[in-house]
Amino acid sequence: MDDQRFGQYAYYERLVLQIKQQVVQGILQPGDKLPSVRDMAKQVQLNPNTVAKAYKQLELDGTVQVQPGKGSFIAAHTMPAAAQVAELHQRFSAVVLAAKAAGVTTATLCEWAKEHDQEG
Numbered sequence: 001m002d003d004q005r006f007g008q009y010a011y012y013e014r015l016v017l018q019i020k021q022q023v024v025q026g027i028l029q030p031g032d033k034l035p036s037v038r039d040m041a042k043q044v045q046l047n048p049n050t051v052a053k054a055y056k057q058l059e060l061d062g063t064v065q066v067q068p069g070k071g072s073f074i075a076a077h078t079m080p081a082a083a084q085v086a087e088l089h090q091r092f093s094a095v096v097l098a099a100k101a102a103g104v105t106t107a108t109l110c111e112w113a114k115e116h117d118q119e120g
Helices: 011-024 037-044 048-060 078-101 106-119
Strands: 064-067 071-074
Touching: 011 048, 011 078, 037 048, 048 064, 048 071, 078 106
Parallel strands: none
Antiparallel strands: 064 071
């Protein structure tokens, strides 16, 4: 699980982002079953508790639906929202990189975000 794009995130957040990205890319479709926590942990070489935390986050944000005794499945309604979030994240990353290249500090970026949050 060594993905440079998600390096600043905790391991469970990286897994959440990777699964959402697979949904956006059409690799994972609504109704697809995710591997069990144990199987996913082996695949991505993470502790099962970390994978369980990622799955819980995906459930809380509506990306995944858990069916007790059956497993975790990609929710039917995730495509538009997931695609929009992924696009916004990508655009935000580009803005942050451009701002950093121009010498804008993280504190200034946070201040700008707060200003926009208060406006809308």
